[in-house]
Amino acid sequence: MSRTAPxxxxxxxxxxxxPEGAPVELDLRLEAVMEGVLVTGTAKAGLEGECVRCLEPIREDLEVTFQELFVYDDIRDSEGAEEDDEVSMLQDDLLDLETVLRDAVVLALPFQPLCQDDCPGLCPECGVRLADEPDHTHExxxxxxxxxxxxLEQEPTD
Structure with a gap:
């Protein structure tokens, strides 16, 4: 099943x-299992941000895969299981993929995104982008x- 969601x-x-509200393309496979519904899928979305070294805008596409078991409410209650925040549950035959999607996207992102692998960053003295001026120097x-x-050198002599 394919869906596009904001x-x-x-x-x-x-x-x-x-970006909030940007389209996220979801390709999902739902499988009924004894405990609930197993959701396997991929999500594709466009990323926006900035390089952590030179602050240039970054725009790229991201594709992540995920798999999660959503447990039926009645099976969980019959087993007398304690409340567990780590277990995804079906609620009235509906499943909420937001947490699963968020986890997959955040784990796939680089910790410090760069505009290019060898981005030299900014000059620490004047802030010029070193990729634009590679021969940039100061006295x-x-x-x-x-x-x-x-x-003494700058004062006029009589």
């Missing part, structure tokens, strides 16, 4: 995520102990 809020990490910093001598 992305929920906060689907990703702070610097790289699926050597003056030792603060000798900084007072530079004033």
């Amino acid at each position: 992305a929920p809020a906060d689907l990703g990490i702070e610097v790289l995520s699926v 050597a910093a003056i030792d603060p102990r000798w900084a007072a001598l530079t004033k």
Whole structure:
């Protein structure tokens, strides 16, 4: 079964995520098993964010796979199981894929997304993007102990 659904809020990490309301293409396979329904699927969505080194925008596509067992309410009650937050449950024959999708997307994202693998980042002194100006340099910093001598050089002599 294939479906397209809007992305929920906060689907990703702070610097790289699926924009809220963006289409997420789901390709799902639902299987009835003794305990409930086994959901196996893939999700495709577009990511937006920024490079953590140079702050350039990043736009790429993401495809994740997931598998989750949704347990029937009545089977769980008959076994006398305690409440467990780790177990996904069917609620009135409906299943909520948001948590499963969120887990799959967040685990698939890079911890520190980069615009390119060898992104040099920004100049720590002036903030220029080093990928645009690879030969960018500054004069050597003056030792603060000798900084007072530079004033002598700049003063006019009589």
